[in-house]
Amino acid sequence: MPEVNRQWRVARLVEPGELIGPEHFAWHEAPLPEPADGEVLVRTLCLSTSPAQRGYVSLNRNRQLLPDVAVGAVMRGRGIGVVVASRHPDFAPGELYDASLGWQDYSIQRPRAPESIFSLRRVTDPVRPLTTELGVLGNAGMTAYFGLLEVGQFRGGESLLVSAAAGGVGSVAGQLARIRGASQVIGIAGSDDKCRWLVEELGFSAAVNYRTEDLGTRLAELAPRGFDVFFDNVGGRILDTGLAHLAMRARVVVCGWISVDYAGGAATGPANYRQLLYKRARIEGFVVFDYWKRYPEAQRVLKQWYRDGQLRDCGHVLEGLERMPLALQGLFTGANRGITACRVAPDP
Amino acid sequence: MPEVNRQWRVARLVEPGELIGPEHFAWHEAPLPEPADGEVLVRTLCLSTSPAQRGYVSLNRNRQLLPDVAVGAVMRGRGIGVVVASRHPDFAPGELYDASLGWQDYSIQRPRAPESIFSLRRVTDPVRPLTTELGVLGNAGMTAYFGLLEVGQFRGGESLLVSAAAGGVGSVAGQLARIRGASQVIGIAGSDDKCRWLVEELGFSAAVNYRTEDLGTRLAELAPRGFDVFFDNVGGRILDTGLAHLAMRARVVVCGWISVDYAGGAATGPANYRQLLYKRARIEGFVVFDYWKRYPEAQRVLKQWYRDGQLRDCGHVLEGLERMPLALQGLFTGANRGITACRVAPDP
Numbered sequence: 001m002p003e004v005n006r007q008w009r010v011a012r013l014v015e016p017g018e019l020i021g022p023e024h025f026a027w028h029e030a031p032l033p034e035p036a037d038g039e040v041l042v043r044t045l046c047l048s049t050s051p052a053q054r055g056y057v058s059l060n061r062n063r064q065l066l067p068d069v070a071v072g073a074v075m076r077g078r079g080i081g082v083v084v085a086s087r088h089p090d091f092a093p094g095e096l097y098d099a100s101l102g103w104q105d106y107s108i109q110r111p112r113a114p115e116s117i118f119s120l121r122r123v124t125d126p127v128r129p130l131t132t133e134l135g136v137l138g139n140a141g142m143t144a145y146f147g148l149l150e151v152g153q154f155r156g157g158e159s160l161l162v163s164a165a166a167g168g169v170g171s172v173a174g175q176l177a178r179i180r181g182a183s184q185v186i187g188i189a190g191s192d193d194k195c196r197w198l199v200e201e202l203g204f205s206a207a208v209n210y211r212t213e214d215l216g217t218r219l220a221e222l223a224p225r226g227f228d229v230f231f232d233n234v235g236g237r238i239l240d241t242g243l244a245h246l247a248m249r250a251r252v253v254v255c256g257w258i259s260v261d262y263a264g265g266a267a268t269g270p271a272n273y274r275q276l277l278y279k280r281a282r283i284e285g286f287v288v289f290d291y292w293k294r295y296p297e298a299q300r301v302l303k304q305w306y307r308d309g310q311l312r313d314c315g316h317v318l319e320g321l322e323r324m325p326l327a328l329q330g331l332f333t334g335a336n337r338g339i340t341a342c343r344v345a346p347d348p
Numbered sequence: 349m350p351e352v353n354r355q356w357r358v359a360r361l362v363e364p365g366e367l368i369g370p371e372h373f374a375w376h377e378a379p380l381p382e383p384a385d386g387e388v389l390v391r392t393l394c395l396s397t398s399p400a401q402r403g404y405v406s407l408n409r410n411r412q413l414l415p416d417v418a419v420g421a422v423m424r425g426r427g428i429g430v431v432v433a434s435r436h437p438d439f440a441p442g443e444l445y446d447a448s449l450g451w452q453d454y455s456i457q458r459p460r461a462p463e464s465i466f467s468l469r470r471v472t473d474p475v476r477p478l479t480t481e482l483g484v485l486g487n488a489g490m491t492a493y494f495g496l497l498e499v500g501q502f503r504g505g506e507s508l509l510v511s512a513a514a515g516g517v518g519s520v521a522g523q524l525a526r527i528r529g530a531s532q533v534i535g536i537a538g539s540d541d542k543c544r545w546l547v548e549e550l551g552f553s554a555a556v557n558y559r560t561e562d563l564g565t566r567l568a569e570l571a572p573r574g575f576d577v578f579f580d581n582v583g584g585r586i587l588d589t590g591l592a593h594l595a596m597r598a599r600v601v602v603c604g605w606i607s608v609d610y611a612g613g614a615a616t617g618p619a620n621y622r623q624l625l626y627k628r629a630r631i632e633g634f635v636v637f638d639y640w641k642r643y644p645e646a647q648r649v650l651k652q653w654y655r656d657g658q659l660r661d662c663g664h665v666l667e668g669l670e671r672m673p674l675a676l677q678g679l680f681t682g683a684n685r686g687i688t689a690c691r692v693a694p695d696p
Contacts, residue, residue, distance in 0.1 A: 240617065254625050269588065269617030277602050277633030284631075285624030 001084070004029040008075050008103035008324055013059045019332055020054045022325040025075060025103075032106060039110045040091045042081035042120075044101045044321075044344045048134040049168075049328045051233075051258050053077065066117075066289075075103040077324070078139060080123060080130045082348050094348070096123040098133065103324050105344065117289045127306060127313075130347050135315045135339030136172055137302050143255060143288040144172035145298045148231060149180070151286045152253040156181030158228035159247065161219070163187075163238050166194035167331070168339035169255060171202060171314040173231045178203045179310050186222055188215065188238060190334045197337060202312055210238060219245040226250065226279070234259045236268070243272035250281040258332065314338030349432070352377040356423050356451035356672055361407045367680055368402045370673040373423060373451075380454060387458045388439045390429035390468075392449045392669075392692045396482040397516075397676045399581075399606050401425065414465075414637075423451040425672070426487060428471060428478045430696055442696070444471040446481065451672050453692065465637045475654060475661075478695050483663045483687030484520055485650050491603060491636040492520035493646045496579060497528070499634045500601040504529030506576035507595065509567070511535075511586050514542035515679070516687035517603060519550060519662040521579045526551045527658050534570055536563065536586060538682045545685060550660055558586060567593040574598065574627070582607045584616070591620035594627045602633040606680065662686030 011026040035041045056069045056076055069076050079101040083093050088111060097120040101107045112119040126133055135141065147169070148154045160177040164170045165187025177185045187198045187207040195207035208218045215238065219227075226247035232239050235257025243252065276282060291298070305311035316336045318327045321344045330336035359374040383389045404417045404424055417424050427449040431441050436459065445468040449455045460467040474481055483489065495517070496502045508525040512518045513535025525533045535546045535555040543555035556566045563586065567575075574595035580587050583605025591600065624630060639646070653659035664684045666675045669692045678684035 235622075254621070256625070257622060269619040269621050271617040273602070273617050273621070273631065274583075274605060274633075276631060277604070277635065280632075280634055280638060282630050282632035283621065283624060284629070285622075285626070286628055287625065290628060 001032065002105070003032060005032050005104055005106045006321055007105075008321070010057050010069050010071050010073055010075055012071060013057055014054060015059055019329065020057070020325075021329040024057060025325045027322075030104075033108045035085055035087045035108055037087050039108050040083050040088050041085040042097060042099065042101060042107050042109050043084045044079050044081050044105055044107065045096075045347060046129075046131045046134055046317075046344055047077045047079035047101065047103060047321075047324060047342045048138055048140070049077075049324075049331055049340045049342070050139060051256055051331050053328055054332070075324070076100060077103050078134070079344070080126075080133055081107070081109075091120075096126060096130070096348075097121060098123050098138070103321065105321065115293060117292050121295070125303075127303060128347060129315075129317070129343075131315050131317050131341040131343060132306070132313045134341050135168065136306060136311060136313045137299050138339075139288060140168035140339045141172050141302050142291065142295055142298055143169045144176055144231075145302060146288055146291040146294070147253045147255050147286060148173050148176050148229065150291070151284050152229040152231060152251045154180065154182075154229045154251075157183050159184040159186070159223055159225075160229050160231065161186050161188070161223070161227040161242055161245065162231040162233075163242065164233035164258060165189050165198055165204065165207060166191075166337050167233060167258075168314070170231070170233055171198070171338050172311075174198065174204050175202055175311050177229075179305055184223060186219070186227070188234075194337055202314065215241045216244060229253065231255060233257075240270045240272050243270050243275045246275055246279045246281045248279050248281075250279055252281065252283040254283055254285040316340045318342045320344070349380065350453070351380060353380050353452055353454045354669055355453075356669070358405050358417050358419050358421055358423055360419060361405055362402060364406075364408045367677065368405070368673075369677040372405060373673045375670075378452075381456045383433055383435045383456055385435050387456050388431050388436050389433040390445060390447065390449060390455050390457050391432045392427050392429050392453055392455065393444075393695060394477075394479045394482055394665075394692055395425045395427035395449065395451060395669075395672060395690045396486055396488070397425075397672075397679055397688045397690070398487060399604055399679050401676055402680070423672070424448060425451050426482070427692070428474075428481055429455070429457075439468075444474060444478070444696075445469060446471050446486070451669065453669065463641060465640050469643070473651075475651060476695060477663075477665070477691075479663050479665050479689040479691060480654070480661045482689050483516065484654060484659060484661050485647050486687075487636060488516035488687045489520050489650050490639065490643055490646055491517045492524055492579075493650060494636055494639040494642070495601045495603050495634060496521050496524050496577065498639070499632050500577040500579060500599045502528060502530075502577045502599075505531050507532040507534070507571055507573075508577050508579065509534050509536070509571070509575040509590055509593065510579040510581075511590065512581035512606060513537050513546055513552065513555060514539075514685050515581060515606075516662070518579070518581055519546070519686050520659075522546065522552050523550050523659050525577075527653055532571060534567070534575070536582070536590075542685055550662065563589045564592060577601065579603060581605075588618045588620050591618050591623045594623055594629045596627050596629075598627055598629040600629065600631040602631055664688045666690045668692070
C-alpha cells in the first residue's frame with residue numbers, strides 16, 4: 001500500500017461561460033486514510049465524467065440538484081473501486097463497488113441507505129474493462145435509458161433525433177433507439193469524423209454535422225414527417241432548430257444544455273416552443289438520479305444487450321488520475337467521442 | 349324573414365404584430381341563401397370569439413391548425429343557431445345547433461361526419477341566455493377543461509397558476525381548479541379591477557396585476573413551493589417568469605401566446621426552460637379540437653357545475669353582429685373580461 005492518497009481538490013470555481021479545466025483543480029497528496037469502525041477503505045480503479053460535474057463547482061450554482069463541492073474539497077466523482085480494508089461485516093476486501101469515490105486514489109466509505117445516491121452498489125459479474133461499467137452500463141447509460149424510454153416514452157417504429165450524439169449519453173441513446181426498433185435514428189454532431197462513427201460504428205441512420213451543414217435543411221430532408229422523440233443534450237440554437245422538426249405528439253427530452261454551459265452569455269429560450277401547440281408536443285426535463293432505485297433493472301437490460309453485441313461500448317478512456325481535469329474538459333470542447341472515463345488503477 | 353343576409357367578410361389579412369379590428373373586415377349584405385336538398389338554413393343567434401380567429405386571417409399563417417379564411421370569404425366563427433328551414437329529414441325548424449356558422453345572420457349547413465369539427469351539434473336542454481352555451485359550456489370552457497385536467501393533469505390538492513386569468517379560458521380554468529379542490533389558484537391579469545373580480549366573484553385565492561406589481565416577487569410570496577400546474581395563455585415574459593416558479597414535477601400547459609400575437613416583433617423563447625430539468629417538469633401544447641369527440645362528456649360535467657352554482661358564467665356579451673370585429677379585437681387589448689360573445693338575434 002502506498003503512503004499517500006493522490007487527490008484533485010477544487011482550487012477555484014468556474015465562472016459563467018468559462019471552460020472548466022486543470023486550472024480549477026489543485027493536485028494534493030494526502031495521507032492514506034484509515035477506516036474507523038463500520039467503515040471501509042476503497043481504492044479507486046476508474047472514474048467517470050459528466051457535464052453535471054461542472055455545475056458542482058460553478059459560481060452560477062444551481063442548488064436544486066446535488067450539493068455544491070466547496071473550494072478545497074476533493075472533487076466529487078463516481079467510479080468503480082475495490083475494497084482494500086474493511087471494518088464493516090458486510091464488506092470484504094476484493095469486492096467491487098460503484099460509488100461516489102471522488103477524484104482520488106482512496107476513499108473512506110460507509111454504508112448508507114440504499115436509496116441514497118451516495119450509497120455503495122456492489123458490482124457483480126462485471127463487464128471488463130471496468131470502465132465499461134462506468135459508461136454504457138453507468139450513469140451515461142442510465143441517463144440514456146431512462147431519458148429515452150421513460151421520459152421520452154420512445155417506442156419501436158418511432159423516429160429519434162439526438163443532439164451531442166457522439167457524446168456519452170447521446171451515443172447510448174441512439175443505440176438504444178436502434179435496438180428498440182426505431183424507424184430512424186438521426187444524430188447531430190460537430191465533426192464529419194464523429195458523424196461517420198455514428199453511422200458506421202453505432203448504426204445510426206444518418207448524422208448531421210451542425211458546424212458545416214444547415215441543420216434545419218438537413219433535418220427537413222432526412223425526416224419530412226418530423227421526429228417522434230428529440231433527445232436534447234445541447235440546448236441553444238440546436239434545441240430551437242429541433243423544435244421546428246417535431247412530429248405530431250412528439251416528446252422532447254431535456255437532458256442538459258452543454259452548449260449553453262460552455263458558451264456563456266445570457267441564456268436564451270427556444271423561440272420555437274410554439275411548435276409544442278401545433279404539434280401537441282411536450283418538452284420534459286429529468287434528472288437521472290430520480291431513477292436510482294431502478295438502475296439495477298436497467299443495468300440488467302443493457303448488460304444483456306452489450307453481451308449480445310447489440311450495444312457497443314463507446315468508451316474513451318484516459319490513463320491516470322492526473323488526467324481527470326482534462327477528461328472533464330473534453331466534454332465541453334468536443335474533443336471526446338463516446339463516454340469519457342479515466343483509469344486510475346489497473347483492473348484487478 | 350328578411351331579404352338580406354348580413355355578413356362580415358375578410359377585407360385584408362392581419363400583419364404580424366398588428367392589432368386585428370374592424371378595418372380587416374368588410375360589411376356585406378348578401379341575398380338570403382336557400383337550402384338545397386339535404387341542407388338546412390340556420391339563423392345565427394349568437395357567436396363566440398377566440399384568439400385563434402386572428403390566426404385564420406393572419407399573413408403569418410400557421411397551416412397546421414384549421415384552414416385559413418381567404419380574403420373575400422365570410423369570416424369563420426362558431427355560434428348557436430336555430431334551424432329556420434330544413435330540407436333534411438333529421439333536422440326540424442326550431443332546433444338549436446352549435447356549429448361553425450360564420451359571421452353572418454344565416455348560413456346553409458349540411459350534416460357532416462360527427463367527428464368533423466364542422467359538424468352540427470344539437471343543443472338540448474340549453475342553459476339560457478344561449479351565450480352561456482358558447483362560453484363557459486363552449487370552446488372556452490372545453491379549452492379550460494381539457495387543458496387543465498387532461499394536458500395539465502391537475503388534481504385536487506395541487507396549486508394552479510393561470511395567465512390571462514380574466515380572459516375567457518383563464519376565468520374558467522381557475523374556477524375548475526377551485527371546484528376540483530385546488531390548494532391555491534393564482535391568476536395573472538392586467539388591471540386591479542380584473543384582479544378583484546377574480547378573487548371576489550370567481551373565488552381565486554389571489555391575483556397579481558402584472559402591469560403594476562413585480563410578478564416574480566409576488567409569485568414567490570404567494571407560492572414559495574411553486575405551482576403544480578401553470579396554465580399559460582400569454583407566452584413571452586409571463587411564461588418565462590412562471591417557469592421560475594414551478595413545483596417539482598410541474599406541468600405547464602401551452603394554450604396560446606396572446607401577448608406575442610399582439611406585440612409582434614421576433615418571437616422569443618422561455619429562457620427559463622432549464623427549470624424543466626431542475627423541477628422534472630414539462631411544457632405541453634394542445635389544441636382543443638383534438639378533444640372534439642369528448643365535448644359532450646365535458647359539457648355534461650360543466651353544465652352540472654354551472655347549474656349547481658359552483659361555476660360562474662363569465663360572459664361579456666356585445667349586442668349585434670355589427671360589433672363582431674370589436675368583440676374579437678377586445679381579446680387582444682385587454683378590454684374584455686371573461687368570455688366575449690356577440691348576440692346576433694334574440695334567444696328564441
